Amino acid sequence: MENLGRITKIKTILEQYWKSRDFILNTLNTDASSRKYYRAIYKGQSVIVMDDDGCKCKPKEFTLLSDFLLKNDVYVPKVYYKNFDEGILLLEDLGDNSVRTLLSPKTEENLYLKSGLAIAKVTNIKNKPEYIKDFSKQNLLDDIKLFTEWYFPCALGYPLDDRKKEEFLSIVDKLSDMAYKIPSRLMLWDYHIDNIMITPENKYAIIDFQDAMWGPLTYDIASLLAADRMVISPGTISKTKDVFFNQLSGINREDFEDSFAFMYMFRHMRVLGRFTTLSIVNQKEKYLQFIPQTWKALEHILLYPKFVEIKKWVDENIPEQCRSLPKRKPIFEAVVLAAGRGSRMRELTDNLPKPLVEVGNKALIDYNFERLKSINIKKFVVNLCYKGELIKEHILKNQSGLDIVFSEEKEALETGGGVKKALPLLEGQAFFVSNSDVFFIDKGYKPALWKMIDKWNEEKYDILILLQNLEDICGDKGIGDYRIDINNHPERNENKISGFPYMFSGISIVNRKIFDNVKEEKFSLRDLFDIAQKNKKLGFVINEAYFFHIGTPEALNEAKLRINTKN
Numbered sequence: 001m002e003n004l005g006r007i008t009k010i011k012t013i014l015e016q017y018w019k020s021r022d023f024i025l026n027t028l029n030t031d032a033s034s035r036k037y038y039r040a041i042y043k044g045q046s047v048i049v050m051d052d053d054g055c056k057c058k059p060k061e062f063t064l065l066s067d068f069l070l071k072n073d074v075y076v077p078k079v080y081y082k083n084f085d086e087g088i089l090l091l092e093d094l095g096d097n098s099v100r101t102l103l104s105p106k107t108e109e110n111l112y113l114k115s116g117l118a119i120a121k122v123t124n125i126k127n128k129p130e131y132i133k134d135f136s137k138q139n140l141l142d143d144i145k146l147f148t149e150w151y152f153p154c155a156l157g158y159p160l161d162d163r164k165k166e167e168f169l170s171i172v173d174k175l176s177d178m179a180y181k182i183p184s185r186l187m188l189w190d191y192h193i194d195n196i197m198i199t200p201e202n203k204y205a206i207i208d209f210q211d212a213m214w215g216p217l218t219y220d221i222a223s224l225l226a227a228d229r230m231v232i233s234p235g236t237i238s239k240t241k242d243v244f245f246n247q248l249s250g251i252n253r254e255d256f257e258d259s260f261a262f263m264y265m266f267r268h269m270r271v272l273g274r275f276t277t278l279s280i281v282n283q284k285e286k287y288l289q290f291i292p293q294t295w296k297a298l299e300h301i302l303l304y305p306k307f308v309e310i311k312k313w314v315d316e317n318i319p320e321q322c323r324s325l326p327k328r329k330p331i332f333e334a335v336v337l338a339a340g341r342g343s344r345m346r347e348l349t350d351n352l353p354k355p356l357v358e359v360g361n362k363a364l365i366d367y368n369f370e371r372l373k374s375i376n377i378k379k380f381v382v383n384l385c386y387k388g389e390l391i392k393e394h395i396l397k398n399q400s401g402l403d404i405v406f407s408e409e410k411e412a413l414e415t416g417g418g419v420k421k422a423l424p425l426l427e428g429q430a431f432f433v434s435n436s437d438v439f440f441i442d443k444g445y446k447p448a449l450w451k452m453i454d455k456w457n458e459e460k461y462d463i464l465i466l467l468q469n470l471e472d473i474c475g476d477k478g479i480g481d482y483r484i485d486i487n488n489h490p491e492r493n494e495n496k497i498s499g500f501p502y503m504f505s506g507i508s509i510v511n512r513k514i515f516d517n518v519k520e521e522k523f524s525l526r527d528l529f530d531i532a533q534k535n536k537k538l539g540f541v542i543n544e545a546y547f548f549h550i551g552t553p554e555a556l557n558e559a560k561l562r563i564n565t566k567n
Helices: 004-018 059-071 108-123 137-156 162-181 219-224 234-246 253-280 285-301 305-317 343-349 364-373 388-398 414-425 448-455 525-534 553-566
Strands: 024-027 036-042 045-051 079-083 088-092 184-187 196-198 204-206 213-216 333-338 379-384 403-408 430-435 439-442 463-469 473-475 482-484 490-492 502-511 538-543 545-549
Touching: 004 024, 004 036, 004 045, 004 079, 004 088, 059 079, 059 088, 108 184, 108 196, 108 204, 108 219, 108 234, 137 162, 137 253, 162 253, 162 305, 219 234, 219 253, 234 253, 253 285, 253 305, 333 364, 333 414, 343 553, 364 388, 364 430, 379 388, 379 414, 388 403, 403 414, 414 430, 414 525, 448 463, 448 502, 448 538, 463 525, 473 553, 482 502, 490 525, 490 538, 502 525, 502 545, 525 538, 545 553
Parallel strands: 333 379, 333 430, 379 403, 463 538, 473 545
Antiparallel strands: 024 036, 036 045, 045 088, 079 088, 184 213, 196 204, 430 502, 439 545, 463 502, 482 490
16 A cells, blocks of 8 residues: 555655656555655656655665765666655666566576676775675674574474574584685675666666675675576576676685685575565565575585585475475464553553553553564454553554454453453464563564464464563563473462562463363463463563563653663
C-alpha cells in the first residue's frame, strides 16, 4: 500500500524541481532494502526518485560516493537533488537494461567480462575516502553469523548449540587470513547483475554502493560471479576472473585465488542467512527461489583444497538432505496481558492503567505491540479489566490495521486465568503470551522473540519462557526467579533464596494443551510453569537485552533517565 503522505512529498519536490505539475510518476520494482523507487517523466526528460523513508539506507553516503566515483571515472548515477531530512534523492535515469535483463547464453560471456572490467576500475582506486569504514575481520565474523544464527534454525528446525557456533567461528577466523592476503580497496558490497545497468551508450553503470567499505579487493568480483541468482558457465567465471586480475598490479596469483575463494565462500554463507531474513522477517518470499542455487555454488567452493576443515564442519552440522528452504514455525498469535492495575506503581495508576504509563514518549503496551509485530504476529488477543476502556481506546487509536480482539474480564483472573479465558479466541496450537508492561532493548545478535521461535518444539516443550539475567536489569531486581540445573532445565526459586540469577521476563510461548486439565478460572500462569517444569517440559531462552523492570515509580524514573543512553 502506497504511503500517500510520502507520495505528496515526492510530488511537491518534483514540482519544485521542474517548476511544473505536468509530470508522470510511475512506480518501479524495489530491491532487497526498504527503499522505494519511482520514475518521473516530464517533457521527454526523466529522473529516478529514490525514496528512503527514515533514511535507513544511507542516502547521504550514496550521494558522497556518487560524487567520489564519478570523479574517479566510474559510471554511477548523478544525484540531481538531495533531501537528507526526508530521505529523498532525484537521480540520473540510466534506463531499464540491467545485466540480468540482457543475459542469454549468447551474451553471457561479453556481459560478465565487461562487468568485470567495470568493477576493476573501482578496485584500482587507491585513495580511501575518509567517510568509508574498514571491513575488519570482526565485521566479517559478525556478518557470517547470518548463516548460523538465521539460516540454520529455519532449515533444521532448531538452533545450533553454542559450542558448534564457536567451532564454526573459530574455523572461519583462521581461514579469514586468506582474504587479507591482498590489498584492501573500495568494496561496494552489492555488486551483482541486478545492480549493473547498461546505458543506451553501452556504458556499464553501477547503481548500488551506499554500503561500501574498505576491504579485500576480491569481494566485489566474487559477488559478481556468485551464481546465486543465475547459473554462470565455468568458462565465463574463469575468463572474468582473469580479466579482472589482469587489471591489477603487484598481486600474487595464488594470494588472489585464496582471497577470492574465501570471499566467495563467505558471501554465499552470508547470503543464505540474508535470503532467510528477507523471506522470513521481511516476508519477501521471492528470495527463497535463490536458496538452491546458492547452496550449489557454496558446495562447489567448499571443494577448494584449503577448505577441508570448514567443509567437514558444514557436512556434519547440515548434511545435504537438510539443505532446504528456510521455514518459519507456525506461531502467529499472541495474548497481551493488560488486565492488572499495577498496584506497586501507587498513585501513578490511580487513574491510568499501568500498560499506558509512558517511557520515552511511548506507552509500555505499544513497545510490546512493536516487538510482536516485528516477528510477524498476525492476531493479537488483549485481556482487559482495570481501566479496560482506556486501554481499548488507546490500542484502537495507535495500533490500527492489526487484527486485535479483546477478552474482557469482570474481575481480574490473573495471568493464567486471563489466558485460559482467551483460548476460544485463538486458533493455533502454540502462541506467545506477553505482559503488556515488558520493556527491553535487544542487544544480542538476534532479537529475543526470534530466538524463542527458533527453539520452540511442540514435542519437547509445553511452555518456553524468556529469562533475563539480573545483572542486565534496570529497576526492580529483587531476587532471581530461576536458575538452570545441571541437566540444563530451568528450576524456579520456590523458597525465595539467593543463587537464582534469572528473572522471568514476562514473555513465553505456550502450548494450549497445558490448559486441558485446568479447572480453576482464576490462577497464575506460574502454576502452569511449575507443572511443565515438573514434567521436564519447560524450556527457556536467555534474553540478551537491556531490561527495564518497571514495577514502582522509582523504577520508572530510573528507566526514563537511562532510556536515551541505550537507544
